[in-house]
Amino acid sequence: MSDKKNWPLWEIFVRSKNGLEHRHCGSLHATDAEMALENARDVYTRRNEGVSIWVVESKNITASNPEHNGELFEPAQDKVYRHPTFYDLPDEVKHM
Amino acid sequence: MSEEHIKNLEEQFEARIARDEKIEPKDWMPEKYRKTHIRQMSQHAHSEIVGMLPEGNWITRAPSLRRKVALLAKVQDEAGHGLYLYSATETLGISRDEMYEQLHTGKAKYSSIFNYPTITWADMGAIGWLVDGAAIINQVPLCNTSYGPYARAMIRVCKEESFHQRQGYEIMIKLANGTPEQKEMAQDALNRWWWPSLMMLGPTDDVSVHTEQSMKWKLKRKSNDDLRQQFIDQTVPQADLIGLTIPDPDLKWNEERGSYDFGEIDWDEFWQVVKGHGPMNKERMKARVGAWERGEWVRDAAMAYAEKNKNRKDKQAV
Amino acid sequence: MKNENLYKYILGIADNSLILGQRLGELTGHGPTLETDIACTNISLDLFGQVRSYYQYAAKIAGDDRTEDDIAMLRKEREYLNVLLVEQPNTDFAYTIGRQFLFDVYHLAFLKELQKSTDLNLAAIANKSVKEVSYHERFSSDWVKRLGDGTEESNSKMQEAINDLWTYTDELFHQTEADKAMVKAGIGVDVTKLKDGYYKQVNELLEEAALKIPESKYFQKGGKEGIHTEHLGYLLSDLQYMQRTYPNMEW
Numbered sequence: 001m002s003d004k005k006n007w008p009l010w011e012i013f014v015r016s017k018n019g020l021e022h023r024h025c026g027s028l029h030a031t032d033a034e035m036a037l038e039n040a041r042d043v044y045t046r047r048n049e050g051v052s053i054w055v056v057e058s059k060n061i062t063a064s065n066p067e068h069n070g071e072l073f074e075p076a077q078d079k080v081y082r083h084p085t086f087y088d089l090p091d092e093v094k095h096m
Numbered sequence: 097m098s099e100e101h102i103k104n105l106e107e108q109f110e111a112r113i114a115r116d117e118k119i120e121p122k123d124w125m126p127e128k129y130r131k132t133h134i135r136q137m138s139q140h141a142h143s144e145i146v147g148m149l150p151e152g153n154w155i156t157r158a159p160s161l162r163r164k165v166a167l168l169a170k171v172q173d174e175a176g177h178g179l180y181l182y183s184a185t186e187t188l189g190i191s192r193d194e195m196y197e198q199l200h201t202g203k204a205k206y207s208s209i210f211n212y213p214t215i216t217w218a219d220m221g222a223i224g225w226l227v228d229g230a231a232i233i234n235q236v237p238l239c240n241t242s243y244g245p246y247a248r249a250m251i252r253v254c255k256e257e258s259f260h261q262r263q264g265y266e267i268m269i270k271l272a273n274g275t276p277e278q279k280e281m282a283q284d285a286l287n288r289w290w291w292p293s294l295m296m297l298g299p300t301d302d303v304s305v306h307t308e309q310s311m312k313w314k315l316k317r318k319s320n321d322d323l324r325q326q327f328i329d330q331t332v333p334q335a336d337l338i339g340l341t342i343p344d345p346d347l348k349w350n351e352e353r354g355s356y357d358f359g360e361i362d363w364d365e366f367w368q369v370v371k372g373h374g375p376m377n378k379e380r381m382k383a384r385v386g387a388w389e390r391g392e393w394v395r396d397a398a399m400a401y402a403e404k405n406k407n408r409k410d411k412q413a414v
Numbered sequence: 415m416k417n418e419n420l421y422k423y424i425l426g427i428a429d430n431s432l433i434l435g436q437r438l439g440e441l442t443g444h445g446p447t448l449e450t451d452i453a454c455t456n457i458s459l460d461l462f463g464q465v466r467s468y469y470q471y472a473a474k475i476a477g478d479d480r481t482e483d484d485i486a487m488l489r490k491e492r493e494y495l496n497v498l499l500v501e502q503p504n505t506d507f508a509y510t511i512g513r514q515f516l517f518d519v520y521h522l523a524f525l526k527e528l529q530k531s532t533d534l535n536l537a538a539i540a541n542k543s544v545k546e547v548s549y550h551e552r553f554s555s556d557w558v559k560r561l562g563d564g565t566e567e568s569n570s571k572m573q574e575a576i577n578d579l580w581t582y583t584d585e586l587f588h589q590t591e592a593d594k595a596m597v598k599a600g601i602g603v604d605v606t607k608l609k610d611g612y613y614k615q616v617n618e619l620l621e622e623a624a625l626k627i628p629e630s631k632y633f634q635k636g637g638k639e640g641i642h643t644e645h646l647g648y649l650l651s652d653l654q655y656m657q658r659t660y661p662n663m664e665w
Contacts, residue, residue: 005399006193007447009186026249027183028449029192031402031560038553039449042456043176047256066123145448152443156436156649159656159665160483161469164439165462171442172455179448217656217665267665275663383444391446393571394507397564404563 008057010036012044015052022054030055113313118244121187129313133243134188135204136315138195141181142206145199146380148174150214151223159217166263167220173260177253184245200385202372207231209296211374218271218278218285224264225334226286226293230327232261234297237317265334272338279339286335287343294358295366297324328356417475422495422592423602424475424536425485426638427528428468429496432486433646434517435461436653437504446507453553457514460546467539487657491647492640495590499582501637501646505575508561508568512575515554519615520586520608522547527603536601555619562623569624576620577628584633586612593638 007029013022025044030036036055044050064072080086089096097105106126112119119125148171155171158164182192198204209227214220235257238250271282298304298320310316318326328347335342346359368374415421438458445451469482499517504510525547528540561572587609589597596602617627636642656665 004396005403006191007395007399009183026180026252027186028179029447030449031398032405034556035398035402038556039453041549042453043179043449046172046176046452046456063122066120145443148443155439155442156652157655159660159663161462161466161486163665165459165466168439168442168455168459168462172452172459175443175448175452175455179452182448270665275660277660278663387444387446390444390506391450393565393567394446394450394561397568398560399564400568401560401564 007031008059010040010055011058011061012036012040013054013056014040014044014050016049017051022052025049027058033057110312113242117242118247119242120244128309130188132309132313132315133246134185134190136310137181137185137188137243137246138190138198139205139207141178141185141195142199142204143210144174144178144181146206146210146384147227148178149380149383150210150212150376151220153214154217154220157217158220163220163267170224170260170263173256176256177249180249180252181246184243184249187245196388200381200388202381205370207296208366208369208374209292211369211376211380212288212292213376216281216285218268218281219289221264221267221271221282222285222289224260224262225268226264226289226331227296228257228261228264229331230293230296232257233323233327238315240314240317242314268340269338272340282338283340286340290343291361291365292369294324294328294361295363295369297327299363299366325355328358332356415476419592419595419599420533420601421472421475422590423596424468424472426495426590426592427524428465428472429494430500430517430521431461431468432465433494433496433649434500434513435459435465436649437500437502437513438510441504441510454510457550457553460543460550464539464543464546467542471535471539483657487654491642491650494637494642494646494650495640496637497582497585498634498637498643499579499586501643501649502579502582503645506571508571508575509579511554511557511561512572512579514550515558515619516576516579516583516616517586518547518551518554519619520583520612522551523608523611524603524605527608531602532600558619558625559623562620562625572623573625576625577630580628580630581632581634583612583616585635585637588635588638590638 008031009027010030010033011027012025014025015022028036028039028043030039033055036057037053040053040055045053105124109119109124109126109129119129151167151171151174155164155167158167182195185195186192195204199206214223232254235250235254239247239254241247241250268282268286271278273279301307301319301321304320307316307319332342332347344359346357348357349355350357369377372378435458438454438461442451442455442458445454465486466482469485472485473480473482497517499513502509502513522544525540525544529537529544531537531540558572561568563569587605589605593602593605597604620627634643
């Protein structure tokens with residue numbers, strides 16, 4: 001079995017309807033992109049879940065390292081001035 | 097990593113789970129957490145795949161076209177659920193092929209209920225009603241389990257399975273309301289599947305290993321005995337409703353507990369089947385290994401074709 | 415029956431889907447990968463969906479109390495009008511794919527014509543089915559290429575399957591009396607006109623798949639007249655088992 005090439009793993013993203021983003025819904029095995037699309041259609045849209053599919057071979061995804069989460073994401077936590085609630089408005093201003 | 101450092105990480109890890117945070121694939125996790133999850137998740141996936149066989153057995157003989165498409169769709173869902181679960185397990189660093197290898201060599205277990213034969217059409221009803229019923233009780237809490245990919249796979253599984261139990265119960269209703277012969281077929285199926293369904297919820301709490309750890313990691317929310325009681329309490333009225341009799345002379349409503357008391361489960365039978373000596377263990381494995389081996393040249397061909405095709409495309413691009 | 419020809423015509427179309435759907439159903443749980451298993455079951459489900467629409471319509475035309483299940487499961491062997499091709503067994507995955515491909519190419523071309531039928535019920539079923547079968551045809555064509563142009567072993571298996579199944583292709587373009595009457599009435603599809611396009615498409619794909627086009631000029635026919643290969647009887651004993659063993663019951 002060791003000299004055999006197994007079908008690679010693909011990540012599947014499905015757009016449930018136009019206007020919405022593609023969302024990751026799972027993964028599957030396929031030999032190439034075409035087959036990955038076909039398999040995704042059969043596996044992940046059996047119940048009308050999609051109008052568009054993206055497939056990406058899992059090995060092509062670069063993920064951030066959770067060990068760096070502190071330096072990557074925590075600095076954004078105290079930048080409250082990026083959110084509208086940071087700013088005081090007189091009560092009379094209803095919509096802004 | 098020093099021992100102290102690891103201990104520190106472990107404490108943080110347990111604290112995260114206690115706070116109901118999810119663990120994701122690239123997060124640090126104790127080796128035991130990874131191994132336990134590989135074991136439980138792959139076992140769950142194997143159960144889906146082996147579980148296709150007893151029901152697949154009746155696809156060609158379903159009594160009506162309506163029943164046939166429902167059964168096909170149900171067995172197909174099981175393939176899908178196996179696939180979701182294998183994929184989720186792969187995030188822990190084991191390949192689907194390795195998991196198959198473990199199944200085929202008997203190293204990995206699957207739910208022992210699928211080692212019973214499906215000998216009449218009513219068994220399709222009994223499996224959907226009882227086996228899926230028991231499975232749902234086990235599975236719903238897993239939608240909140242601590243490992244993100246497992247929880248997400250289970251949410252999908254539970255959503256899709258909502259028709260499975262109904263499909264089975266509807267078959268039983270039809271039979272129970274049908275001719276005497278049909279009703280007898282339904283009762284016979286209930287007689288054969290009742291006890292194995294109770295066993296499916298696992299050994300009694302006093303002999304069950306792993307429970308405490310599993311509770312902490314949210315792989316389990318209730319004990320086997322509690323799950324079993326829940327299953328019995330919800331199923332007995334459903335049997336009453338369609339005029340079928342639960343094959344347990346000791347079954348009796350206990351006013352004080354607000355639950356049914358029930359008879360002794362034959363745990364010797366359970367362990368016999370778990371150890372590989374149930375009525376269908378050998379056939380089930382033969383079918384799985386056979387499909388895998390017969391498919392080898394197909395998988396190899398598709399891989400070889402993809403590589404050739406890629407080379408052709410690369411050449412064209414030059 | 416007043417519309418005997420139309421009734422028979424519908425069964426001729428529907429029986430193909432019934433028998434092929436049944437063959438694919440045998441494979442559920444035994445596919446070479448989970449992904450392909452799921453895909454083949456999807457095709458089977460599409461076909462059974464079509465079958466139900468056709469039989470429900472046929473039952474209406476018959477005008478008595480027969481149901482879709484009576485039509486599907488209570489005829490005698492000689493009364494099934496499917497082509498011989500679709501009843502051939504799942505000898506291995508190459509036969510399954512070869513059978514599917516050789517039928518899909520015909521099926522799609524046929525449905526495209528049936529969409530123009532003056533019988534609006536048939537046209538509507540064709541409209542719905544044509545999308546499903548377009549996908550089947552793509553799926554099976556892709557797999558013929560993968561197996562034909564894959565490894566040496568897969569090439570020889572695929573070639574053997576095509577060679578064996580080839581003899582059943584010509585029957586697709588035969589016309590029964592009911593067919594002729596329906597063509598004349600503007601309801602049916604003149605399958606003789608589909609033949610050239612069929613072989614052109616099939617041959618091109620076989621070449622692309624590194625397969626040889628079989629040279630045999632000897633063909634089998636009979637299915638459309640209810641004269642089948644020995645395989646069908648066994649398929650029917652499974653299909654009909656419940657209805658025969660427990661007659662007149664509801665399930």
